[in-house]
Amino acid sequence: MNICCIGAGYVGGPTMAMIALKCPDITVTVVDMNAGRIAAWNSDKLPIFEPGLDDVVKQARGRNLFFSTDVAGQIKKSDIIFVAVNTPTKTYGVGAGRAADLRYIESVARTIAEHAESGKIIVEKSTIPVKTADAIKAIVASNSKGHKFEVLSNPEFLAEGTAIQDLTAPDRVLIGGERTPGGEKAIEALASVYARWVPRDRIITTNLWSSELSKLVANAFLAQRISSINSISALCDATGADVDEVANAIGKDSRIGPKFLKASVGFGGSCFQKDILNLTYLCESFGLPEVAAYWNSVVGLNDWQKSRFAARIVKALFNTVADKKIAVLGFAFKKDTNDTRESAAINVCRDLLSEHAKVCVYDPKVPADEIKVDVLGKGVENARLSIAKDAYEACAGAHAIAIVTEWDEFKTLDYAKIYAGMPKPAFLFDGRNIVNLAALRQIGFTASGIGKPAV
Numbered sequence: 488m489n490i491c492c493i494g495a496g497y498v499g500g501p502t503m504a505m506i507a508l509k510c511p512d513i514t515v516t517v518v519d520m521n522a523g524r525i526a527a528w529n530s531d532k533l534p535i536f537e538p539g540l541d542d543v544v545k546q547a548r549g550r551n552l553f554f555s556t557d558v559a560g561q562i563k564k565s566d567i568i569f570v571a572v573n574t575p576t577k578t579y580g581v582g583a584g585r586a587a588d589l590r591y592i593e594s595v596a597r598t599i600a601e602h603a604e605s606g607k608i609i610v611e612k613s614t615i616p617v618k619t620a621d622a623i624k625a626i627v628a629s630n631s632k633g634h635k636f637e638v639l640s641n642p643e644f645l646a647e648g649t650a651i652q653d654l655t656a657p658d659r660v661l662i663g664g665e666r667t668p669g670g671e672k673a674i675e676a677l678a679s680v681y682a683r684w685v686p687r688d689r690i691i692t693t694n695l696w697s698s699e700l701s702k703l704v705a706n707a708f709l710a711q712r713i714s715s716i717n718s719i720s721a722l723c724d725a726t727g728a729d730v731d732e733v734a735n736a737i738g739k740d741s742r743i744g745p746k747f748l749k750a751s752v753g754f755g756g757s758c759f760q761k762d763i764l765n766l767t768y769l770c771e772s773f774g775l776p777e778v779a780a781y782w783n784s785v786v787g788l789n790d791w792q793k794s795r796f797a798a799r800i801v802k803a804l805f806n807t808v809a810d811k812k813i814a815v816l817g818f819a820f821k822k823d824t825n826d827t828r829e830s831a832a833i834n835v836c837r838d839l840l841s842e843h844a845k846v847c848v849y850d851p852k853v854p855a856d857e858i859k860v861d862v863l864g865k866g867v868e869n870a871r872l873s874i875a876k877d878a879y880e881a882c883a884g885a886h887a888i889a890i891v892t893e894w895d896e897f898k899t900l901d902y903a904k905i906y907a908g909m910p911k912p913a914f915l916f917d918g919r920n921i922v923n924l925a926a927l928r929q930i931g932f933t934a935s936g937i938g939k940p941a942v
């Protein structure tokens with residue numbers, strides 16, 4: 488069997504590497520039009536940082552895992568074609584700022600139709616609005632030379648930073664397809680690939696629309712939990728309750744469960760906001776404004792939480808941060824990834840810069856150039872924004888430290904040494920509730936967390 492995956496990003500790369508690892512008899516080729524990215528996949532420095540990924544790629548690459556820019560050639564050869572291209576929020580026209588931009592999906596469908604010389608199974612791996620399979624089917628059917636295509640939905644649920652773990656032992660694999668003989672056969676062909684390492688009872692099959700919708704709904708529910716606990720963090724700040732204690736107390740109820748209840752500076756990442764906006768747009772398109780408003784509030788609360796964190800820093804520093812150095816520790820949207828898409832750090836840095844603070848950022852995995860482009864935009868310079876090579880350099884001479892990403896190394900810094908090098912009073916704002924506030928206060932810091940009592 489030959490499998491190809493169009494799109495060599497955070498999803499295409501790791502998911503295909505795992506299939507290749509677990510199925511040595513299947514040839515898996517990941518293709519992308521971005522030649523630089525493909526070159527990186529073929530090099531010792533992979534384009535994405537993900538714990539355990541290097542090992543998986545090293546074991547399979549060159550054996551039955553390949554990375555190539557030859558999209559047309561691989562379409563011809565493959566029996567199953569995964570589509571893992573980006574589906575960002577639309578920035579123009581109808582639905583701008585909310586609907587999914589499906590131009591990359593459509594372009595791939597057209598490329599498949601143009602180059603396929605036999606029938607194929609096309610698998611939607613990208614996150615897409617419900618009913619996208621209809622559009623793909625219509626395009627491939629109208630442009631192909633009578634070949635039979637089956638379209639399946641197989642959304643990906645991996646989280647960045649734990650992708651290899653998630654792919655090795657997924658909670659479930661979801662496959663949606665048409666309930667026709669051809670559809671059932673295609674579902675079984677894909678299920679049998681996953682069944683090499685995923686127990687059959689974790690492979691769920693549904694109709695196409697349930698599968699497409701379940702992906703958006705899973706992300707909406709996860710993000711909703713974070714916004715819920717973040718809303719409570721504000722009430723904890725106001726009352727002296729401790730949000731971690733509240734989360735622990737409610738999470739012990741098996742109906743609620745303990746996961747995804749960590750209050751934070753706000754959720755980031757390429758998926759949550761994009762997918763909820765996509766869901767709300769869909770709801771409105773289907774005449775359900777009340778449903779749209781409900782889910783919209785999850786994003787609204789998150790925006791508020793991000794701005795609340797920066798506003799709190801300004802307020803604590805006597806209502807002015809102009810020309811004060813603020814150390815921002817962490818820039819990735821979560822630990823163990825170099826991905827910065829929609830990271831709360833971007834908002835925090837921008838808010839502080841707009842108050843004329845001197846912002847000095849340190850992140851263990853995100854390159855300096857990328858931080859600058861994310862905060863300022865391409866080609867824009869601002870002397871107030873600098874990037875440090877380690878946390879100590881970032882904090883030296885800073886009036887305040889803001890922990891924005893929960894990298895483990897921030898838990899064990901020598902805070903007494905850092906404190907000695909800061910003007911007093913020295914402030915620390917923990918946007919992730921990862922450091923021991925009592926110990927920091929003992930050193931002399933004016934330290935605060937999210938939803939944590941002031942003393």
Ligand SMILES: NC(=O)c1ccc[n+]([C@@H]2O[C@H](COP(=O)([O-])OP(=O)(O)OC[C@H]3O[C@@H](n4cnc5c(N)ncnc54)[C@H](O)[C@@H]3O)[C@@H](O)[C@H]2O)c1
Binds near residue numbers: 495521
């Ligand atoms: N990042 C995640 O953790 C995650 C998890 C689950 C689902 N998803 C979904 O998976 C999809 C991909 O996400 P990602 O983070 O991997 O995106 P990404 O931007 O990292 O990668 C997408 C790749 O597709 C390539 N591409 C676009 N159009 C192409 C074309 N016509 N031909 C060849 N290559 C093309 C781009 O060059 C890019 O390298 C999105 O729909 C996303 O919502 C992402």
Ligand SMILES: O=c1ccn([C@@H]2O[C@H](COP(=O)(O)OP(=O)(O)O[C@H]3O[C@H](CO)[C@@H](O)[C@H](O)[C@H]3O)[C@@H](O)[C@H]2O)c(=O)[nH]1
Binds near residue numbers: 614648822
């Ligand atoms: O209790 C929590 C859990 C997460 N976060 C934040 O939420 C964001 C998203 O985290 P996470 O969900 O772990 O990472 P993603 O890689 O964005 O993964 C989500 O989005 C993917 C893309 O759709 C899905 O595949 C995953 O199942 C889904 O968890 C990050 O900023 C986290 O710091 C919190 O603030 N508190």
